[in-house]
Amino acid sequence: MKLLVLDGNSILNRAFYGIKLLTTKAGDFTNGIYGFLTMLKKLLDETAPGGVAIAFDRKAPTFRHKAYAGYKANRKGMPEELAQQLPVLQELLTDLGYRIVSCEGWEADDILGTLAAACEREGSQCLIATGDRDSLQLVSDSTSVRLATTKFGQPQVTLYDVEKIQEEYGVTPRQMIDLKAIQGDSSDCIPGVAGIGPKGAGELIQKFGSLQYLYGHLEELDIKPAMKAKLEKSRDNAFLSYDLGTIRRDAPIDTDLSHYEKGEGDPQKAAALMVKLELFSLLDKFGLSLNAQPQEDAPAAERPGQKDYEDGAPLLPMLEDAGEAYFYAQWEAGELASLVFAHKGEVHRVKPDEAFLRAFFKNDRIQKYTHDTKPLHRQALELGCKMEAVRMDTALAGYLLNPSASGYDVERLCAEYGVALADFEEPELRFGAAIPGLCQALEQAIAENSQQELLEAIEIPLSFVLAQMEHIGFYVDKESIQAYGKELEAQVNQLHDEIIEEVGYEFNINSPKQLGEALFGKLGLPHGKKTKSGWSTNADVLEELRLLHPVVDKVLRYRTVAKLKSTYCDGLLKVIGPDGRVHSTFNQTETRTGRISSAEPNLQNIPVRTPIGRELRKFFASEHGLLVDADYSQIELRVLAHVADDAAMKEDFLEGRDIHTATAARVFQMPVDMVTKDMRSKAKAVNFGIVYGIGAFSLSKDIGVTRKEADDYIKEYLKNYSGVDAYMKRVVEQAKEQGYVETLFGRRRYLPELKSGNFNMRAFGERVARNMPIQGAAADIIKIAMIRVSDRLAREGLQGRLILQVHDELIVECPPEEREQVERILQEEMEGAVSLSVPMVAEAGSGRTWFEAKE
Known part of the structure; x- marks a missing residue:
């Protein structure tokens, strides 16, 4: 049998500190649990054990504490954020069918040692997983240790066998105890021999074999007098340390290996607990079904009848007669594969043809309830029509209710809101059948949060606007970008040669390690602390050195120009479509503040602070017309003046003063x-x-x-600005009481960080509490403006269309003859998007290129 034995406390601790603090919407901390389970899954996949034992320490003192009062005396208690997770993790592991082992008066290490001994007696393999090196002494021909760490949120495992320990430490596994007895262990308050560290301890044990032999022949051994004196002085501490550091192999626990085979557990409870903890990504990994755990008051989902249509025309009259359609869209490789409607207790799967889609999308007598409307709007636009009468988008509703979630797919939302999935094999049928119940649950939650208007008047209409922007795209002058890329490449090469000449030898400028050696080693510039990877050469470090040597300025310029070349010139050329335009994807559910993000390419990240970066805007243009660009003047400060009701700031804006002056x-x-x-x-x-x-x-x-x-x-x-001061204090107190902050429009952000026992985490929560209502309201206002501008352009029969939003800026592409009218529409609709106690101001300009329109 192959037995996997985990050091529960050690791995949980490593996971907690290796992953940023994660919480559920309700404020339950989960990063340690998530990291532990991720590590467990990795170990299970890599080792395929026949049994699993998970050892945990108990709070009661052990025999080591009784033998030495100073043992682990410097250990602080678990931070509250971690302590909360321990019993929850143990409950979850038990529900998953794993055996937890603990023993009063004994440490988890002794449980590891005892189970390793049991495996050796029975000729079985023991695979120990721990975050501490203490267990390396247990390694043998039948026992290996997997040293588990979590770096950048990802589990990492290093395998230690007899050869690895010999290679790294130059000793046998059992001699690891002798090493510890001499060098001590500050983390456990094991004293060791004062004045002898790891290097000296290693040399002594490699040369003389053991602590017993060393002290038994101390007088005649060839050891330097100073070291011999240290050994003699700390004789008692050395043997005490040996005893304290020796893992026992006789703890009074169950050693019948067959009892550690994974049991059935309680999958339904495990799934329910994972859902409560919002660990949706782990459900499938541990073989759990969301169907197993609807809310207590939710009825089990019966499998409805099923009908498939090659031609959906017969379904349209039924939907029109009902006046509503609850449906799910299945996409495959970006193409619409099917629509699944839930209607009168049955699911109707349609293989959509263009005629059916046009008829369905355009029919404003059918109110539409679905999931993720933006790609459907794109589909309608590609068919030359518009999807009318959208009443619910479950992805957008889920986002408003929990803006910090990692995703908003139907399966996750059903789990989160207690909607059972019907027993269909095909996911699209399960999800289609669930849409009515999911819509009902989300509508109720949205109403409880008073977010109906935010969803129905802002987010759902905005989905169409974003789809239209994606569909139209932004024309890019491909030939000019290629020429600019060659110009930048020449600058990169010239800067490269100048840097090499300044330093005096050839090296890789893109390597932080080699650059650090050049600047701080060869040129002798002042530097920070050296790490394993070398000296830091990040932008902040180099900025402080810019005036000390001309090569630093050249390195900074080299990085800027190289990034423009690779990221923007080369990157943009890769995503220009056959129509000569880039079709960015606008994400409506990504940021916690409500801001829209952009990807492939990220048009919101075009650099504008440097002249060389602003050049890029010259290549974004209107192919045959003009671009009209308008942006808000100091929108966030105007929102702040309003929500803080600050007399001085409001006076400055009302009088039209330059706010910064x-x-x-x-x-x-x-x-x-x-x-x-x-x-x-x-x-x-x-x-x-x-x-x-x-x-x-x-x-x-x-x-x-x-x-x-x-x-x-x-x-x-x-x-x-005493009103601002009062607002800053007031909003933090409200956030602590409510657990969230919200914008003028009811957009929320939950702040479990305010409950943290960690000062830095609480301070972060307070900063977010002060900022989010301002930044989030600004995001809401620009969204309202986008909807108003798009609607009015269409209403007035203009050809101009909104093609881009960048933070507080909107860009419309239009024929030259529409310029004045479009400028007026942008200014009027942006300034009229919201009524505050200070005026909203938008300024518009135009030109053939983005650069000209902005200047």
Whole structure:
């Protein structure tokens, strides 16, 4: 038999610290549990054991504590975020059918040792998994140790057998105890021999074999007098350390290996607990079915009747007569494969043809309830029509209810909201049958959160607008980008040669390690602490060195130009479609603040802060017309003035003052006409920094002043803008009471971080609490503006169409003769999108290229 034995506390601890803090919407911490289960699955897949034992420590003192009062005396208790997860994990492991082993007065290590001994007696293999190296002493021909770690959220395992230990430590596994007895172990407060570390201990054991032999022949052994004196002085501590460090192999536990075969457990309870913990990605990995755990009050899903249609025309009158359609769209390789309708207790699967789709999409007498409407809108647009009367999008509803979730597929949402899936083999039939129940559950949850208007008036209509933007795309001058790419390549090569000449030898500039050796080793520039991978050469480090040597500026320019060439020029050329346009994908459910994101390509990330980056905008153009570009003026500060009801800030906006100059005048206590450019720049940093919860340390770095000066600026700012100060305090307190913050439009973000016992995590939660209502409201406003602009362009019969949104900026492509009308529409609809206590201001410009329209 092959027995896998896990050191439960050790692996849970490694997982907790190796994965960022994760929580459910309800605020339950889950990162340790997720990491542990991910590691367990990896081990199961790699080793295929016949049995599994999971050892956990108990809180009671062990025989080692009784033998030595200082044993593990420096250990702090588990952080509360981890302590909460331990019993939940143990419950889940038991429900999954795994055997948990613990023994009062004994440590988990002793359980590992005892089970390893049992395996050796029976001629079985023992596979130990732990995050601690203490267990390496247990390695033998039949026992191996898998050292488990979690790095960047991913499980990693290093296998230790007899050869690996000999190679790495130069000793046998049993001699690992002798090493520890001499070098000690500060983490466990094992004293060892004072003054002798790992190197000295290794040399002694490799040369003399064991602690017993060493002390038995100490006088006649060829050891330096100083080291011999240290050994003699710490004789008692050395033997105490040997005893403390020896893993026992006789713990009073069940050693019948057959009792550790995986049991049935309680799959239904395990699935329900995973759903509660929102560990949806692990359900399938552990062979659990969502069907097994509907909510207690949810009826079991009976398998409805099924009808398949090659031609969906007969279904249309039935749907029109009902006045509604609950359906699920199945996509394969980007193509619409089928539509599955739930109608009168049956599922109707249609293989959609163009005639049926046009008739169904255009029929505004059929209210449509479905999942993920944007690709359906794209499909309708490709057919030359529009999908009318959309009433529910379950993906968007799920996003509003839980914006921090990792996904919003039907299966996950059904699990989260207690909707049972019917027993069909084909996923599309299961999901299609579930749509009515899922819509009902989500509608109820949305109503409880008072988010109906947010869903129905903003998110659902926006789905069409985004689909239209994706469908139209943005024309790109391919030949000009190719020429610019060659120009950038020449600059990269020239900078490369200049850097090599400055340093004096050839090296890979793109290698942080080699660059660090060149700058800090060869040129002797000041550096930070050296790590295993070398000195840090990130942008912040190099910026501080820019004035110390001309090569640093060239390295920074080299990186900028190389990134523009590879990421933007080469990257854009790869995604230009046959129509000469790039069709970016706009994600409506990705960010926690409600902002729209863009991908393939990410048009919201086109660099604009540097002249060389702004050049890229020259290649985005209107093929035969004009681009009209409009953006909001200081939208987030205007939202802040409104929600904080700050008299001074509102006065500045109502009077049409330059907000940054006005802020500088207040903070620096001088007339507006005496505010310098530098003062305005500092005030601007404070204005925007306040919105993001900036502290004195970060502000001081941003504007190049001392921390005290930055602290004074912030204090003076909050004194002058007392409404903002009061808002910052009030919103954090409300978030602590409610567990979430929300925008003017009811968009929520849940903040379990505010419950954390970790100061940095709580501080992060407080920053988000202050910022999200502002940034989220700004996102809501731009969405409303997009819907209004799109509707009005269509309503007035114009050819102009919205093609891009970048944060607070909208771009419409139109014929030249529509320019003035489109500029007016953009300005009016953007400024009229919301009524605040301060005016919204949008400024429009036009040109053939994005660069011209923006300048």
